[in-house]
Amino acid sequence: MKKIATILILFVMPMIVSAQALTERQLHLATLASLEAQGDLVRLEPAIREALDHGVTINEIKEAFSHLYAYAGFPRSLNALGVLQRVLNEKNPNWKEGQKWERPSLWDNAEEALKVGTEVQTLMAGAAFNYTFCPQDDYYLKSHLFGDIFASPILSHSDRELVTVAALSSIPGVAPQLAAHKAGAVRMGNTQEQVDELCKYLSEKGLSVCDNASEATAGAWGQGKPNDGYAQYFIGNSYLNPIKPVNLQEGENSVLPVSNVTFEPGCRNNWHIHHGAHQILICVSGKGWYQEWGKPAIALKPGDIVDIPAEVKHWHGAQKDSWFQHLTNHVITGDNVSNEWLEPVTDEEYNKL
Numbered sequence: 001m002k003k004i005a006t007i008l009i010l011f012v013m014p015m016i017v018s019a020q021a022l023t024e025r026q027l028h029l030a031t032l033a034s035l036e037a038q039g040d041l042v043r044l045e046p047a048i049r050e051a052l053d054h055g056v057t058i059n060e061i062k063e064a065f066s067h068l069y070a071y072a073g074f075p076r077s078l079n080a081l082g083v084l085q086r087v088l089n090e091k092n093p094n095w096k097e098g099q100k101w102e103r104p105s106l107w108d109n110a111e112e113a114l115k116v117g118t119e120v121q122t123l124m125a126g127a128a129f130n131y132t133f134c135p136q137d138d139y140y141l142k143s144h145l146f147g148d149i150f151a152s153p154i155l156s157h158s159d160r161e162l163v164t165v166a167a168l169s170s171i172p173g174v175a176p177q178l179a180a181h182k183a184g185a186v187r188m189g190n191t192q193e194q195v196d197e198l199c200k201y202l203s204e205k206g207l208s209v210c211d212n213a214s215e216a217t218a219g220a221w222g223q224g225k226p227n228d229g230y231a232q233y234f235i236g237n238s239y240l241n242p243i244k245p246v247n248l249q250e251g252e253n254s255v256l257p258v259s260n261v262t263f264e265p266g267c268r269n270n271w272h273i274h275h276g277a278h279q280i281l282i283c284v285s286g287k288g289w290y291q292e293w294g295k296p297a298i299a300l301k302p303g304d305i306v307d308i309p310a311e312v313k314h315w316h317g318a319q320k321d322s323w324f325q326h327l328t329n330h331v332i333t334g335d336n337v338s339n340e341w342l343e344p345v346t347d348e349e350y351n352k353l
Contacts, residue, residue, distance in 0.1 A: 022194050022201070026159065028056045029064050030166035030198055034207040036065060036080040037072040037167035044080060048087045057098025058088065063154040064163050070145050071167050071177075104151035110143065117147025120157070124184040158189035162198060169202055179265040179321055196237075223262045223325075233341045235350075236267025236317075243327070258329040263288065267324075268317025270344045274310055276337035277330040281306040281316065288324035289353060290316045297353050300324070310334065315345050319353075 022030075028051035035044040051061065061084055069077035088095075106113045121142055122128050131138035150157060165185050168178040185195050224241025227234065241260040268289065281290070283304040290306050291297035293313035300306070300316075308314055310333050318324035330337070 020191075020194070022162070022197050024054055025056050025060075026162055027198075027201055028054060029060065029159065029163055030202065031205070031207060032061060032080070033064055033068060033163040033166040034170045034202055036068055036076055037170040038207075039076050039079065041079060041083050044083050045087060048084055052087070052092065052095040055096065057096045058084075059098040059101055059154050062101070063152060067149055067155065067160055067163060068167050070149060071164055072171065099154050101152065101154060104148070106151040107148060113147035113151070114139070114143040117142040117145070117150070120146040120150050124157075124161070124187055125180065126183065126187055156189070158185070161185035161188045162190060162194075165195065165198060166202060166207075169199065170207065175323060176321070179323065183265065183320070224260060227261070230269075233270045233272070234267060234317075235270075235344055237264045238262060238267050238269070258327055260284075260325065260327050262323065262325045263318035265318055265322055266320050266350075268345050268350065269315055271313055271315050271342040273313050273340040273342070274308065274330060274337075275340060276310060276334035277332045278310045279306075279308040279328060279330050281308070282327040284325050284327060286324035287319040287322040288317060288326065289319060290314065300326070313342065317345070320351075 028047075031047050032044065032051060035041075035047055048061065052058070062081065065077055065080040065084065068080075106116060118128075124146070129141075131141065150160065155163070161181060161184050164181050165178065168174050168181055182195050182199075186192050224239045227238040227240040230238070230240075239262040241262070243258040243260055263286075271293065281300075281304075283300045283302055283306075285302050288300035289297045290300055291314060292308075298306075299319070306316075316326070
């Protein structure tokens with residue numbers, strides 16, 4: 001990897017389960033979670049009625065609103081429960097009470113709550129997580145959130161993670177937590193396709209845009225639109241935002257248009273080779289990877305610049321737990337300029353990083 005200050009000036013200038021769709025019940029719960037997190041009580045009230053009309057139970061809604069106090073805060077949780085309470089004054093006989101809430105026995109055993117909560121957190125995170133920087137928050141997460149709150153069986157662990165993803169996708173400034181819970185939703189029993197479906201649903205309904213989870217990476221460069229033209233050469237979702245290139249002085253090498261590319265967590269492009277041009281990457285946000293064939297992968301962070309010579313086989317993309325964004329262009333060095341797309345970076349290769 002080479003860091004080239006002169007190039008920087010150029011850019012600164014201008015559980016395995018079978019695949020199935022989410023149920024109507026899950027989508028209604030996600031809608032309510034998103035509206036609670038936004039604090040949109042106007043849309044929340046009719047959404048509660050619609051959910052109840054379609055079989056979501058009263059106690060499931062109570063549980064979802066209570067669960068989300070850990071993510072959206074007590075004020076919005078209490079406000080959402082207040083709206084539910086007002087709706088229930090209508091006493092519609094078709095609305096179902098559902099599974100009765102009972103005080104979890106775990107609440108009477110702090111030691112057991114910590115033990116069970118630690119196990120649940122480890123499952124969700126994919127590895128043990130110890131927040132030694134702030135021991136009190138480490139305890140709250142393990143004992144209270146993943147212990148006390150997750151103890152109620154009214155919502156399954158997989159449903160809780162879908163509700164959490166829906167809520168976090170509606171809160172600005174929580175991109176790292178959303179990325180973690182999107183991965184955690186899969187570990188808790190959902191499929192990746194279901195998580196993707198959830199994000200698409202929220203976006204299409206104007207409830208929230210999961211892509212905004214990359215706001216921490218979008219910054220001044222913008223995220224752009226889905227990179228559909230090259231989707232076949234990527235694992236995961238990427239986004240493309242073309243940027244007008246700077247005019248070079250007469251006699252300098254020609255430069256193809258500059259683009260901003262955003263990768264969702266875990267997204268990477270296939271191995272590929274640039275013929276007749278070398279590529280320049282300027283990392284602007286998030287965390288990524290770059291690897292040349294036969295060499296170890298290099299971790300990328302904002303400010304890193306990668307000069308990729310022509311004819312070098314390589315790939316680049318996001319790390320598992322972070323969105324990643326880089327500016328890119330190609331400086332023409334020869335004739336017959338083209339990209340040669342090759343094999344994907346397998347999960348086995350990628351997960352070793």
